[in-house]
Structures are given as C-alpha cells and as structure tokens.
Amino acid sequence: MPSSIARNSCSSLWRALSKIWEALLSNVAWSLGNGHSVNFLTDTWVPALGPLGDYARDSLDATNHVSFGSVLTDDGEWDVAKLAMIFTDDALPYILGVKPPSPQDGPDRCIWRWTNHHGFELKSAYDRCAPPILENTDPLWNQIWKLQVPQRIRCFLWLASRQKLMTNLHRYRRTLTDDPFCPLCQEAEESIIHTLRDCACLQQVWRYIVPPSLAGSFFSNSIKVWLRQNLCSNILFHNSIPWKLVFASILWQFWKSRNDVVFAGDSASVECTLS
Template identity: 45%
Template sequence: MNLSITDLVTEEGNWNNDALQTLFTDQAIKHFHSIKYPNPLDEDDRCVWRWTPKQTFDLKSAYANLAGSLWSPKHAIWPVIWHLTVPQRIRLFLWTAQQQKLMTSVERYRRNLSSSPSCLICCNHAEIVLHSLRDCDSPKQIWLQILPKPLVCSFFSMDIHQWLSCNLSSNFLHYSLDISRKLLSASFVWQLWKCRNDYVFNNKGISDATIIHQRLTWAKCFYGNASPSNATPLQSHSTVSKWIAPRPSWFCLNVDGFISASS
C-alpha cells in the first residue's frame, strides 16, 4: 500500500485513524495525536531573530540585548563598587556577586557540573551567592567576630543587593579596627570566596584566626592606599630604576602593586 502524508489526514484536517491503524501500533498512533497534523498551507519552519525589525541577526542587537540583561550603567551599586580603592579584580568579583553570577554549587548544578546544589561546607542548604559569602556556618562565625553587636540583626536580614550596597558604601570606621567599613567588607567578601574555593576544590582548611588575620591585612593595605595620612610609612630609596630587558626565554610581567610575603 502506497500512502502519502495527505492520506493520513482527513478532509476536516484531523488525523485519519483508519489509515494510521493499518500502518502503526497503538502506541505510535498516540504519539501522532500528540503532535500537530501536517497542513499544506503551512509555511516551512525558519529561524528568525526577534530583536531586529527584519528578524535577521546582527551583532549590534545581540550585544545590546546581552548587555541590557547583565547590567545597567545607571544601577546604584555600580558607582559604589567602581569607586572602591581596591584592585580591579576585586571590583569585578563584587559586581559578579551582586549579579548573583558566582559559580556556587547551585550554579554548577544548573550547568551539570555538580551532582548537587547543596553547600559542600555545611551540607544543610542550597549554596546560593549570599549563603556562600554570609549565611553558611563558616563565614557567619567569622562575620560575628568583627561585627558590632547593634549591627548583627540587620546585617543578616538583608538580601544580596541591600547587603552589598549597605556594606560597600559605608564610610564609617570600624569601632575597634580604625578601618572604613566598606574596605573591610570588600576584603572579607573577596577572601571568604577564595577560602571557600580552597576548601571545596583543594581540600585546604584554614583556622578562623588565620582567615581574619589575612583579611585584616588586606583591608589595612586598601585603607592605607585610600588614606595616605593613616598608612604606615614605607621605607624610601633614592635609587633610580629603569626597565631592563629579560634574558632570552624569560618573560617580564609588570604589575602595579605588591604584598609582603609574611601576609
């Protein structure tokens, strides 16, 4: 029996069950009924780009759509982060955290890079950005050691946007450390994320005392750069330096900062 696709459809435009039963099993016929029957008047499927009037792709519209969904230059948190006197990589990290794009367990699970969205440190909650930086048992205990008691309640009740905006825009000095709250927060958030990754991926655990010491060292470095009058005087040298080409097979990397090996 030679049948065309039109023989499988009635004049009313429905599937022809009698014709289907002569060719297919009941299970296959159920599948036919779950899909749209062919219509000779239908046009062939084609790809369209909905962000241009002509429905054709161009790079400008793709970039505008992508950039518009990621950030806005008028967003209130953007100038707060951009004007922090911290290295550029920390600004980019803070912006990524504010956008909730850090590679947490939830995000890795969504991309099929992990078998579970649960936090690998406390194993009690799904690891979203705010959990990894503030609410997990480990970072929470560290925050509690440096927070003034009157701020504890509000500190742990804000969402990610309020939390970052409040802490990164505060110019008040810490009550006992004589460091601005925004630089202290930037240092702690950045270092907490690094320590979290060291524990998860390298199985390296660090004591709370060491973690706090490292964070305070970085915060003091940032604050010293922001307030020269409060910075520890550096030993000056009267030598004149000039660039010297490296030996063959060597590469020279120029950087704009330094850190003591003891910290």
C-alpha cells in the first residue's frame, strides 16, 4: 500500500481536507472497539480531554510504553490503581467514563468530538473554529444586528465587515473567474472596499451624499473603521433619517447593482439605480 497519494489523483474533497488536516484531527476522536487502531497516549479517545499524554504525571517517563493492555485487569475492566499512578487526578474520571476496549467490540470508529451523539454538526464545528472576536466585544457586530433594515441587508453588512463578500478579486483568487477587475470602472481590482466605496463610479455618489461631519476621513479609513464609523453614527441625514440607515441602504444598492452587472449583464449605472 502506498503511504501517500498523488495530489492530482485525489478528489476535491480530499484535497480540501488535506489543507485543514491538523485542525480536523484535533476535532475527531476514536470510539473504542477493540483498541487496535488507537495509540493509547497520542490519539484522542477520551473526547473531553484529547491525547492522554498531556495528562500524564511527571513521573511517567516518555519512553515508558503504556498501552491499553497494560491498564486493564484480567477481567477487561480499567485497572484504576494503575491509571491513578499514570494520570493526574483531574483526568481520571474522564478516562473511567469510557468503556474499555474489548476484542468482541469490533474495529475502533472515528467520531466527532463535540456532539453528544458524536455525529458531525456544522454548528458545533463553527462554534469550535470561529474566533470569538466579534460577538459581545465589537460594537460593529451588535450595531449590524440591531439595525432597522431587512435581514438580508444585515447579512450583507456582516459579510462585508468580515471581508467575506465575493467580489471579482475574491472570485479570481478562488479561480471562479479570470477577471479580477471592477465591472463598473474596469480600472482597478475589485476588492471589497473598492466595490463599496473607492470605485470612481461610486465616489461621485458618496461625495454628494455623505454628511459633512463624516466626510473628513470617509475615503481614508480602513474598511472596518469605515463601516464602524458610519454604521454606529447617530447623525441624522437631512435632520430626519438616521445616517446609518441611509448608509446601509446605499451599500446594499451598490452591491445589488454590481451583482446585476456581473451576473445579469445589466449595464445600468449605479447612479441610475440610486435615482
């Protein structure tokens, strides 16, 4: 059996998994059957703990060979006294909560660590992998989700704030298009800030409409500061409508118009859409 497979002979699924292999391994565990496939110290078979080598007492020499066979009694139960000699007190209850391996139990199985039923769930994967950076800490996060606009606009703003909008530049990097340029001006790569603010076609609109008190750094702030400054603003537009609602609506119209041009071949200008 070959120990590796040529990259070009793998399916796209396996190629994608190979890129996140270390992260994947840290989220799966073994469900013990006969224990033959599992390394006692370096594999995860106690889902709540991870590899047990991290819980060994200092007295355990790294070269000591610890196997399932060495910590089971003749009856096939855990040998609590031996386990207590090897592992720290906080780890012991978790280890004892796992059914010992048995020859009658068949092969070991791979399981997802973070659900009670040990099947994969996207939500649990997201909860484990997403960095806890925006929720409850970033005022922009809270502001976006309580903005009085339709939910689809909130989702769009959230994607923009996370730099996840699929502009031509992002599509080009993912080989979804061979054209990274802006469909409106054709003069620059279509980054997110370009498609929402910096495109020459849009700047005319912004310069016409931005309140004077926000105009100073409007075109120089980073996208995150720019979104925060405008979406968290309490300024009223024409003394009547909250500027943050006007700003969010214009961004949404820009994005919709841009999508019409890219995906529907619509040549209508952004200014026409806004009029």
